[in-house]
Amino acid sequence: QVQLVQSGAEVKKPGASVKVSCKASGYTFTGFYMHWVRQAPGQGLEWMGWVNPNNGGTNYAQKFQGWVTMTSDTSITTAYMELNRLTSDDTAMYYCATGGRGSSWPDYFDYWGQGTLVTVSS
Amino acid sequence: ENVLTQSPGTLSLSPGERATLSCRASQSVSSSYLAWYQQKPGQAPRLLIHGASSRATGIPDRFSGSGSGTDFTLTISRLEPEDFAVYYCQQYGNSPQTFGQGTKVEIK
Numbered sequence: 001q002v003q004l005v006q007s008g009a010e011v012k013k014p015g016a017s018v019k020v021s022c023k024a025s026g027y028t029f030t031g032f033y034m035h036w037v038r039q040a041p042g043q044g045l046e047w048m049g050w051v052n053p054n055n056g057g058t059n060y061a062q063k064f065q066g067w068v069t070m071t072s073d074t075s076i077t078t079a080y081m082e083l084n085r086l087t088s089d090d091t092a093m094y095y096c097a098t099g100g101r102g103s104s105w106p107d108y109f110d111y112w113g114q115g116t117l118v119t120v121s122s
Numbered sequence: 123e124n125v126l127t128q129s130p131g132t133l134s135l136s137p138g139e140r141a142t143l144s145c146r147a148s149q150s151v152s153s154s155y156l157a158w159y160q161q162k163p164g165q166a167p168r169l170l171i172h173g174a175s176s177r178a179t180g181i182p183d184r185f186s187g188s189g190s191g192t193d194f195t196l197t198i199s200r201l202e203p204e205d206f207a208v209y210y211c212q213q214y215g216n217s218p219q220t221f222g223q224g225t226k227v228e229i230k
Contacts, residue, residue: 037167045159045167045210045221061218095166100157106219108157108212110178112166 002026004096004113011119012086019082020116022096029072030054033099034079035109036070038092048094051079052103059105086120093117124149124213126222134230141198143225145211150191152215158187158196161224162207170209171196201227 007021022034033050040046049060051070058070064083072079079096093115099107125148135141145156154174159167169178171187174194184199198205206229211222 044223045212047219047221100169100172106155106214106217108155108169108172108214108219109159109167110169110172112168115166 002098002111004098004111006094006096006113006116009117009119011121014087014120014122016086016120017082017084018086018118019080020094020096020118022079022081022113024077024079024098027098029077030074032102033105033107034070034072035097035099035107036068036081037095037097037109039095039115040089040092043092048081050099050105053077053079054103083118086118088120090118091120123218124151124216124220126211126213126220128209128211128222128225130225131223132226132228134228135201136230137201137203139201141196141201141205141227143196143198143209143211143227145189145194145196145222147192147194147213149216151194151213154190155213155215156187156189156194157212157214158185159210159212160205160207161210167210198227203229 003025005023035050036048053072067084069082096113097109098111100110129144156174158171161167175187208224
């Protein structure tokens, strides 16, 4: 069965960076874009971008361009999301999710990780 | 971008009742590429419906989706206790894909 297991919660100071991992199993890792979606406390869902594990290609939401980096390592079927220059507004749950249509964009999200809480506080 | 507006914000119903949730898009959703998700407190969202009306794997048939163009509906025919949650719609027919703000279905 498909599983996405994310790294543990993080506490960061303003201005720092955070890197969240997402270990995938149960499917062909290179066949599906890996998306990242975040959710601030009590708020809705916000798509951040995707990485194509097949070739490392990326597509970021305009809001995040220049301060997010998404990568993948096919040898360990793991995707990463790094967010720089953190502020308190970046305090949120960060989810990885697979695209339901594989390597199509835009797409819906059929499998989700359990989420990684990132707290930004001085 | 295609803005999705969900209504109502909160729906107060009793177990066994029918729930009707609306999702309206500011632009026509290409190819009826509209999905619905359920999210319970402390959990990741769960895909219910894609392609406006196709149930995801393992989703009970009391959940159904309908609509096209700019107006879409999620119907829960008879609410079970485990159905009380927040529901989000998402369109993926136009780039960038976008989410609605959510409808909370709460116990009356």
